[in-house]
Amino acid sequence: xxxxxxxxxxxxxxxxxxxxxxxxxxxEFQRQLSGxxxxxxxxxxxxxxxxxxxxxxxxxxxxxxxCQGQLTTPIRLExxxxxxxxxxxxxxxxxxxxxxFEADGVSVRDRAERLTRLFLNESAASRDQVxxxxxESARYNIGDIQRNINTPVFALQILERSNQPxxxxxxxxxxxxDGVKKEPAVSAAFRTSIEVWAIEYEEKQPGTLIRxxxxxxxxxxxxxxxxxxxxxVLISELVARNRAVHGTVDVSYQSEPxxxxxxxxxxxxxxxxxxxxxxxxxxTYGRFRQFQVNTSETFLIKR
Numbered sequence: 001x002x003x004x005x006x007x008x009x010x011x012x013x014x015x016x017x018x019x020x021x022x023x024x025x026x027x028e029f030q031r032q033l034s035g036x037x038x039x040x041x042x043x044x045x046x047x048x049x050x051x052x053x054x055x056x057x058x059x060x061x062x063x064x065x066x067c068q069g070q071l072t073t074p075i076r077l078e079x080x081x082x083x084x085x086x087x088x089x090x091x092x093x094x095x096x097x098x099x100x101f102e103a104d105g106v107s108v109r110d111r112a113e114r115l116t117r118l119f120l121n122e123s124a125a126s127r128d129q130v131x132x133x134x135x136e137s138a139r140y141n142i143g144d145i146q147r148n149i150n151t152p153v154f155a156l157q158i159l160e161r162s163n164q165p166x167x168x169x170x171x172x173x174x175x176x177x178d179g180v181k182k183e184p185a186v187s188a189a190f191r192t193s194i195e196v197w198a199i200e201y202e203e204k205q206p207g208t209l210i211r212x213x214x215x216x217x218x219x220x221x222x223x224x225x226x227x228x229x230x231x232x233v234l235i236s237e238l239v240a241r242n243r244a245v246h247g248t249v250d251v252s253y254q255s256e257p258x259x260x261x262x263x264x265x266x267x268x269x270x271x272x273x274x275x276x277x278x279x280x281x282x283x284t285y286g287r288f289r290q291f292q293v294n295t296s297e298t299f300l301i302k303r
Contacts, residue, residue, distance in 0.1 A: 013228050015171055018197060021231030022224070023161040029233075030085065030094050032261050033153070038083045039287040040098065046075040046143040047278040077142045079103055084291055085153060096151035100140050143279040145245055145271045146213055150281065152251045152264035155236040157209065158201060159224065166205040172198045174223065177237040179248040179270055189252035189266045190235060197228045210240050218242055232262055247271045256288055263288055 013021075080102035087094050101108050138148040157163055175198065180190045192198075203209065203219040210218045218240050225235035238249040249269050253262040267283040 015169060015199070018199070018226060018228045018231065019159070019164060019169060020161075021228075022159045022199075022226050022233065023164060023231070025231035025233065026156050026159045027161070029156070029261065030087075030153075032259070033085045033263070034087060034094075035291045036085065036259065036263075037289050037291045038263065038285045040079070040081045040083045040283050040285055042079040042081060042098075042281065042283040044077045044079070044142050044279065044281040047280060075142055077104060077140070079140055083151070083285070094153075094157065096153055098138075098140075098151060103140060143271070144277055145247070145273055145279055147247065147271065149210060149238065149240065149247065149249060150267075150269055152267045152283070152285070155222065155224075155238040155249065155251065156233065158203075158220070158238075159233070163209070166209075167201045167203050169199055169201050172200045172223065174198050174200075177223065177235060177248075177250040178239075179237070179250045179268055189254070190250065190268075192225050192234055195227070196225050196234055199224050199226055212242070212244075222248075234262070243274065245271060245273045259288055 079100050082099040082101065084097045084099065085094060086097055135148070138146075138150070141147060141150070158167060175192065176190060200221075200223050202221040206217055208217040208219050210220050212218050220238060220240050222237035222239045223235075224233055224237070226233055232253075234253055236249075236251045236253075238247075240247045247269070248271075249267065251264050251268075252266045254265045255261070256263040264285050266285070267281075269279070269281040271277075271279040
């Protein structure tokens with residue numbers, strides 16, 4: 001007796017399984033990307049707003065704030081930097097270090113010294129190395145909104161196995177990050193196929209990953225676009241919002257043939273505060289290479 005029938009469609013993996021795969025992927029991604037340097041071109045703009053009476057027509061950002069006015073022309077800064085993912089020897093946290101070597105076409109003189117101070121000086125091991133790295137990486141930020149979440153792999157820590165219990169996850173049908181939707185045309189870097197899962201997350205536990213400048217909790221939410229079979233992250237969206245500020249960071253990942261793994265290729269940001277200030281930024285990445293140090297000192301950032 002013969003039978004002819006269609007095979008039953010494959011049952012999709014449970015969300016917990018996809019998140020487990022994503023956690024394993026992030027752990028391996030961090031291990032592989034550690035010691036890899038990317039060159040970053042990063043353009044930040046403090047956008048223009050209508051001028052209030054009593055403010056000068058042209059002034060520095062600080063002067064505008066003193067007269068309680070708003071910007072009449074954008075402030076723009078273009079940075080070129082080396083970006084390095086490192087693990088603190090003291091806390092074992094993964095952080096990304098932005099080593100700026102050019103600002104608006106002008107070379108930064110102490111480029112080499114910063115890496116030496118943070119990573120190769122033995123006395124640094126006893127200090128809060130993570131805080132020092134974040135401070136260095138944020139020191140060229142412009143505008144009045146303080147931030148240090150503007151590195152491309154920051155959001156991936158949410159998918160670390162140790163951090164996933166802090167968040168509520170659910171699958172969603174959204175295909176494009178909200179921040180990118182506001183652009184006149186959606187960049188090809190932020191488009192995905194229908195096979196990719198969009199997974200929404202929301203931070204629920206106190207002691208949040210992001211804190212305000214006065215150390216209060218600032219819960220994060222957003223989405224990841226993940227390949228369900230492999231756990232690979234193609235796009236990350238990070239949103240941090242309270243009554244004072246609203247920040248969004250979107251990052252796209254694509255394959256780097258020389259490294260054999262996905263790497264960040266574009267990051268888009270937007271920050272708005274309650275006074276009407278707005279900061280927008282776009283970063284692109286290339287020239288990925290192995291980090292090398294010509295020194296006899298011990299390398300304290302361990303792989």
